[in-house]
Amino acid sequence: MTEPAVDPNVNPDPAKEPGTGDKVTMTPEEFEAAKQEAAEKEAERRVAKVLSKKQAEWQEAKDKELEEAKSEAAKLAKMSAEERAKAEADKRQGELEKREKAINLREYRYEAKHQLEENGLPDSFVDMVLSEDAETTKNNIGAIKAEFDKAIEAAVNEKLKGNDPKAGGRTGALTKGEILKVADTVERQRLIAENINLFK
Numbered sequence: 001m002t003e004p005a006v007d008p009n010v011n012p013d014p015a016k017e018p019g020t021g022d023k024v025t026m027t028p029e030e031f032e033a034a035k036q037e038a039a040e041k042e043a044e045r046r047v048a049k050v051l052s053k054k055q056a057e058w059q060e061a062k063d064k065e066l067e068e069a070k071s072e073a074a075k076l077a078k079m080s081a082e083e084r085a086k087a088e089a090d091k092r093q094g095e096l097e098k099r100e101k102a103i104n105l106r107e108y109r110y111e112a113k114h115q116l117e118e119n120g121l122p123d124s125f126v127d128m129v130l131s132e133d134a135e136t137t138k139n140n141i142g143a144i145k146a147e148f149d150k151a152i153e154a155a156v157n158e159k160l161k162g163n164d165p166k167a168g169g170r171t172g173a174l175t176k177g178e179i180l181k182v183a184d185t186v187e188r189q190r191l192i193a194e195n196i197n198l199f200k
Contacts, residue, residue, distance in 0.1 A: 105132070112137050119145045 026034065076084050112130050113123045119141060129140035174191060176198040182188040192199060 101132075105130075108132075108134060108137055112141065115141050121145060121148060 076087060079087060109126060109130055111134065112126050115138065116123050116125055116129070121141070121144060125144055129137055129144055131137050131140060174195060176195075179188060179191045179195060179198070182191060
């Protein structure tokens, strides 16, 4: 028995390409599956990284909040009953003022939108005119309205600009009498031909 001849140009192991070492040959379907798997692993890695970062930020915020609460409790423990009641009242007063300020700002925003609509301005301007008191907001709306109107007027005037009429040009049609008064015979005949409907 003789051994079959080995062709040096034929790869005996089709899973390996000659000279490539550990490279793997895949079908297009296998390649897409591997690519999808790699993309999923990368996405999971990124999500895990973001989650750990956000968790660390959250933990840091909670730790800071806890430290503030502990220091507040320590301060209150050192105070007498009267001082403690005053400190708690001051804290409640500060929170109430903060809430009232937020409510007022919402009301000013609503009123500013209403005033903008009354003045014919887009309500998207509300953030440009809004302030912490109604009078300043009203003044801001007035200033915006004046500038907005100036800009519109300038744009309209620019669009309406045209060429000035030429001096001596006629604006209307000639009458039959005016045509007959023309002294030049050739010119008079030309005008009659152009305005023949006057002579019928």
